[in-house]
Amino acid sequence: MRIPPREPDFVRRVEELSGEDVFACYQCGKCSAGCPFTSGMDLLPAAVLRLLQLGDERVLESRSPWVCASCLACEVRCPKGVDIAKVMEALRLLVLRKGETGLRLKEVPPGVPQIALVGATRKLTP
Ligand code: SF4
Numbered sequence: 787m788r789i790p791p792r793e794p795d796f797v798r799r800v801e802e803l804s805g806e807d808v809f810a811c812y813q814c815g816k817c818s819a820g821c822p823f824t825s826g827m828d829l830l831p832a833a834v835l836r837l838l839q840l841g842d843e844r845v846l847e848s849r850s851p852w853v854c855a856s857c858l859a860c861e862v863r864c865p866k867g868v869d870i871a872k873v874m875e876a877l878r879l880l881v882l883r884k885g886e887t888g889l890r891l892k893e894v895p896p897g898v899p900q901i902a903l904v905g906a907t908r909k910l911t912p
């Protein structure tokens with residue numbers, strides 16, 4: 787079995803973009819327990835951190851960074867001060883920069899509230 791290097795390139799990019807040390811997390815789970823949006827996530831916030839620590843690229847396919855509302859409930863609970871919202875944002879940026887997804891304005895139905903459009907633009911453009 788191949789053991790991945792401690793810090794693969796995509797993990798280093800996440801740390802650069804977020805300014806956070808994903809290896810600071812010691813998996814206490816307080817972030818996951820306090821996150822109000824876990825029902826829409828396929829990976830709990832702590833699991834996102836764990837996959838990054840393991841260098842597991844499946845984290846890039848997770849729905850969780852897109853569900854994260856940057857509410858910061860996790861950060862205030864984290865005993866290690868990890869700002870998971872920034873980590874989630876960095877993961878979104880990595881995916882968006884690959885050009886595989888993003889906001890297509892022509893596909894937005896009419897009548898979408900302006901605030902939702904602004905929020906989506908912020909979240910879904912690299
Ligand atoms: S910032 Fe994101 S991950 Fe953290 S508690 Fe809020 S929704 Fe959950």
Ligand code: SF4
Nearest residue numbers: 811812814815817864
């Ligand atoms: S609260 Fe902080 S240390 Fe605990 S699992 Fe979440 S990110 Fe890791």
